[in-house]
Amino acid sequence: MLSNRINKACRLRMIVSRHTSTTPDAKSIQTPNPSKISSDMIGPPDPVSNLRTIIFRRPSNETNLEEKYRKLRTEVQDWNHKFWTQHNSRFFKERETYLKENLPDGKTNLTADEMSVFYKAFLDKNWKTHLNYNIEWYKKNLMLLGLAIQVKIKKLFRTKQTK
Structure with missing residues (x-):
């Protein structure tokens, strides 16, 4: 269970890093489509709030x-x-x-x-x-x-x- 969440977090981090430039800019991050992901995805910590954004899966x-x-x-x-x-x-x-x-x-x-x-x-x-x-x-x-x-x-x- 925990390893699944860690894997999901790593996948989201890879998705986010693929869509960001060398200087991270919140506007350049492409958020995954909730209806096309297979499970909830956890993002990297916000630099100010220190909270990780979760993209909640939207099943069909x-x-x-x-x-x-x-x-x-x-x-x-x-x-x-x-x-x-x-x-x-x-x-x-x-x-x-x-x-x-x-x-x-x-x-x-x-x-x-x-x-x-x-x-x-x-x-x-x-x-x-x-x-x-x-x-x-x-x-x-x-x-x-x-x-x-x-x-x-x-x-x-x-x-x-x-x-």
Whole structure:
């Protein structure tokens, strides 16, 4: 199971690398067609959000429930990607500002102890955002879990009926 996912990720990475120039540009990446792939495909990590985009397979005989589940998975993935892109962008920007204001002359970086002051301040400032994100994340995942269970049960009964 895990080796299948790793193989899929490698295949997507090869597809992506074949369609990119020597300087990766998001616009030059050709995304595989979801109705022509044999399974979900996992892409390389996004440079800002650090999340891997998943291209969800769209089977030709997809039921309305399966389509609803696939679309909700895509929406949750997009929501998650947007949150972490904004969060990480804000983090990098604030870290850069902190370094400019606190870096003594002649030094190229701060120690881990010196940076811990920034990290704590950033986490304290954003605790409410993280709390709201976690609450929403759990809600969305429970919705996905409910749909996934429904899809599996329907598939189970569908295969038993065809035998």
